[in-house]
Amino acid sequence: MAGAVDTDEQRFRGPFPRTFDWARWPLSPRRLAAAICMLAFASALFRQGGAAVATATLVIVETGLLSLPWRLPRLDRSARSFWAETLCGLIAPGGALIVLMLTNHDLATRLPDWWWFGVAVVVGAALLAVSGINVLAIRSGLLAFLMGPTPKAQGRARAFYTAVGPLGEEALFRGVALTAAPVAVTPIGLLAAVAFVARHHVPPGDNGRGTARSTITEITAAVLLLALTVLSQSLLPALLAHVINNVPGVIIELQREDTGDPHTV
Numbered sequence: 688m689a690g691a692v693d694t695d696e697q698r699f700r701g702p703f704p705r706t707f708d709w710a711r712w713p714l715s716p717r718r719l720a721a722a723i724c725m726l727a728f729a730s731a732l733f734r735q736g737g738a739a740v741a742t743a744t745l746v747i748v749e750t751g752l753l754s755l756p757w758r759l760p761r762l763d764r765s766a767r768s769f770w771a772e773t774l775c776g777l778i779a780p781g782g783a784l785i786v787l788m789l790t791n792h793d794l795a796t797r798l799p800d801w802w803w804f805g806v807a808v809v810v811g812a813a814l815l816a817v818s819g820i821n822v823l824a825i826r827s828g829l830l831a832f833l834m835g836p837t838p839k840a841q842g843r844a845r846a847f848y849t850a851v852g853p854l855g856e857e858a859l860f861r862g863v864a865l866t867a868a869p870v871a872v873t874p875i876g877l878l879a880a881v882a883f884v885a886r887h888h889v890p891p892g893d894n895g896r897g898t899a900r901s902t903i904t905e906i907t908a909a910v911l912l913l914a915l916t917v918l919s920q921s922l923l924p925a926l927l928a929h930v931i932n933n934v935p936g937v938i939i940e941l942q943r944e945d946t947g948d949p950h951t952v
Contacts, residue, residue, distance in 0.1 A: 706768040708758040724885035725750040738790040745782035753889040766840030773844040780855025787858045799921035807924035810911050811931025818904045831942035839944045846940040853929035861916040880909035
């Protein structure tokens with residue numbers, strides 16, 4: 688029809704058209720709700736004052752960047768574009784870790800009683816059980832095969848994010864339970880748990896998180912890791928449990944790398 692705008696032309700309008708799909712803006716209801724949860728968490732951090740203001744600012748910046756209409760499918764994007772989106776997702780947790788180390792190093796490295804690490808191993812194993820992941824299928828490479836190959840740069844970006852993410856996420860979402868005033872621990876701790884789940888849903892696409900099981904796993908992790916932190920009065924047990932839960936994801940992403948060899952995943 689005369690005067691109609693071609694769909695492909697419309698999608699490629701705006702800056703960095705091969706990275707962003709501007710026709711898919713504004714946010715979907717799901718992404719908008721997740722972003723609002725993150726901004727509510729940032730507001731709570733602002734009210735804590737002090738170093739928390741810097742962390743809150745980083746949360747707002749990261750939420751804004753992840754709310755951009757990153758182009759789907761991601762497989763069609765360049766390595767630099769994919770890494771840019773991945774690193775945007777480390778702004779708040781990475782910044783929170785730096786802020787915590789600079790302003791409260793003793794809390795960041797506080798050791799609990801040794802047996803809390805045993806509890807952490809149990810919690811990590813429980814999270815793997817809730818997720819339903821088959822550890823034997825990871826070892827054999829079956830899960831990676833079923834998920835299909837992925838470009839090397841994207842596989843390594845996801846593996847990097849999954850490996851280093853827990854360090855900052857514990858500082859961001861569980862550290863607040865140790866730094867907040869006693870009267871504020873419960874409300875801000877619960878808000879942090881909600882934000883932890885919501886953050887996974889701010890970027891576009893389901894990101895492997897569109898199922899009921901994945902959501903249940905996220906909620907279970909948010910609750911158990913918060914409880915582990917509050918009860919042990921240390922970030923380290925929750926960090927250990929989080930890492931245990933993430934290790935399979937790192938392995939799978941590395942196994943999925945497309946090497947060009949038809950006999951490998």
